Amino acid sequence: MIETLYPLLGSMMKKAMLNQVRVINEKIxxxxxxxxxxxxxxxxxxxxxxxxxxxxxxxxELYQSKIEDVFVIQKxxxxxxxxYKLEDTIADRDTIxxxxxxxxxxxxxxxxxxxxxxxxxxxxxYNILLHxxxxxxxxxxxxxxxxxxxxxxxxxxxxxxASEYLQEIPTxxxxxxxxxxxxxxxxxx
Amino acid sequence: MSEKxxxxxxxxxxxxxxxxxxxxxxxxxxxxxxxxxxxxxxxxIKKKSVxxxxxxxxxxxxxxxxxxxxxxxxxxxxxxxxxxxxxFDLTRPETLQKTLEGVNSFRDKLPSTAIIIxxxxxxxxxxxxxxxxxxxxxxEVHTSAKSGENVDEMFERLARLTIES
Ligand SMILES: Nc1nc2c(ncn2[C@@H]2O[C@H](COP(=O)(O)OP(=O)(O)O)[C@@H](O)[C@H]2O)c(=O)[nH]1
Ligand SMILES: [Mg+2]
Numbered sequence: 001m002i003e004t005l006y007p008l009l010g011s012m013m014k015k016a017m018l019n020q021v022r023v024i025n026e027k028i029x030x031x032x033x034x035x036x037x038x039x040x041x042x043x044x045x046x047x048x049x050x051x052x053x054x055x056x057x058x059x060x061e062l063y064q065s066k067i068e069d070v071f072v073i074q075k076x077x078x079x080x081x082x083x084y085k086l087e088d089t090i091a092d093r094d095t096i097x098x099x100x101x102x103x104x105x106x107x108x109x110x111x112x113x114x115x116x117x118x119x120x121x122x123x124x125x126y127n128i129l130l131h132x133x134x135x136x137x138x139x140x141x142x143x144x145x146x147x148x149x150x151x152x153x154x155x156x157x158x159x160x161x162a163s164e165y166l167q168e169i170p171t172x173x174x175x176x177x178x179x180x181x182x183x184x185x186x187x188x189x
Numbered sequence: 190m191s192e193k194x195x196x197x198x199x200x201x202x203x204x205x206x207x208x209x210x211x212x213x214x215x216x217x218x219x220x221x222x223x224x225x226x227x228x229x230x231x232x233x234i235k236k237k238s239v240x241x242x243x244x245x246x247x248x249x250x251x252x253x254x255x256x257x258x259x260x261x262x263x264x265x266x267x268x269x270x271x272x273x274x275x276x277f278d279l280t281r282p283e284t285l286q287k288t289l290e291g292v293n294s295f296r297d298k299l300p301s302t303a304i305i306i307x308x309x310x311x312x313x314x315x316x317x318x319x320x321x322x323x324x325x326x327x328x329e330v331h332t333s334a335k336s337g338e339n340v341d342e343m344f345e346r347l348a349r350l351t352i353e354s
Contacts, residue, residue: 074269076265076269077268079197094197094236094247095236097249098199098236101265102232102251102265102266105263106230106263108265109265
């Protein structure tokens with residue numbers, strides 16, 4: 001059931017977070033230089049105003065990037081501590097959280113545990129950005145093309161949320177006092 | 190299922206080739222909740238809730254492909270597991286031997302993890318008592334994934350053990 005919804009969950013994960021984005025970015029830059037569309041000039045103009053890299057503006061408008069869901073996952077167990085969407089509209093999030101943990105753990109054991117933590121998982125048409133803390137991590141499910149600016153934006157949201165709620169994020173999912181932190185999460189995303 | 194507290198537990202299913210790990214988990218979770226299979230890693234994640242007297246336990250169950258089991262259990266499968274189900278095949282005594290060796294290889298690393306030994310395929314035995322205390326001091330339960338005998342009871346029992354420990 002979920003395999004059809006999230007078809008490439010098991011596809012290989014990429015260690016280098018931005019590589020793919022850069023490649024697409026360059027392609028668009030090249031195409032954009034050849035095709036002088038109205039959209040191209042609009043985004044060029046917007047880029048002048050906002051200071052964001054031009055090709056990124058251009059392709060973000062082509063492929064609007066969007067946060068679809070946010071998971072806070074306990075390291076090791078892969079148990080879900082908090083989620084952004086309250087109902088399971090797409091799929092069961094406890095199961096997804098477990099699968100993400102399995103992929104992350106696998107990738108990190110291949111790369112070499114202590115050297116690096118995975119920052120992004122490619123997931124079919126989705127990108128999952130990972131933001132690590134000591135005992136848990138955030139996994140942000142994004143659709144569209146994820147550019148540098150978008151990633152910065154996501155990271156900022158996470159840091160804001162975490163600076164407010166870090167103490168309240170229950171690291172002991174296994175304790176009987178476990179309290180879901182989803183409602184607080186929703187205020188920030 | 191209303192006012193009760195819901196807690197989550199990670200269970201790991203281990204055992205040698207073809208003892209019936211996947212069959213047991215499927216029997217238990219059949220038509221319930223979701224199932225994600227991650228082919229590159231060979232792990233399948235399933236979930237089912239069990240209602241006990243005091244609490245509801247959401248069991249997130251990791252069923253690992255045979256290649257990854259026992260001889261080389263990745264550290265990250267073990268870490269954070271609240272319960273481990275060690276499955277052997279009642280008709281192949283050597284699988285119990287392997288299982289017991291397996292336990293000793295990681296038991297120290299998981300002092301607070303509840304462990305249950307499961308002899309599966311009881312339907313193939315003439316008469317099988319469904320439960321014994323084995324010499325390692327671990328609980329040994331006999332099940333049949335085929336007939337369903339004792340399967341729910343086994344998972345429930347482990348769920349209970351994980352909240353006691
Ligand atoms: N008779 C009988 N066969 C079983 C039972 N459980 C599993 N099997 C069979 O044993 C084989 C291996 O089962 P599987 O669940 O794939 O084992 P795994 O490799 O440990 O995951 C399959 O052919 C199953 O049909 C059982 O309780 N009784
Ligand atoms: Mg199997």
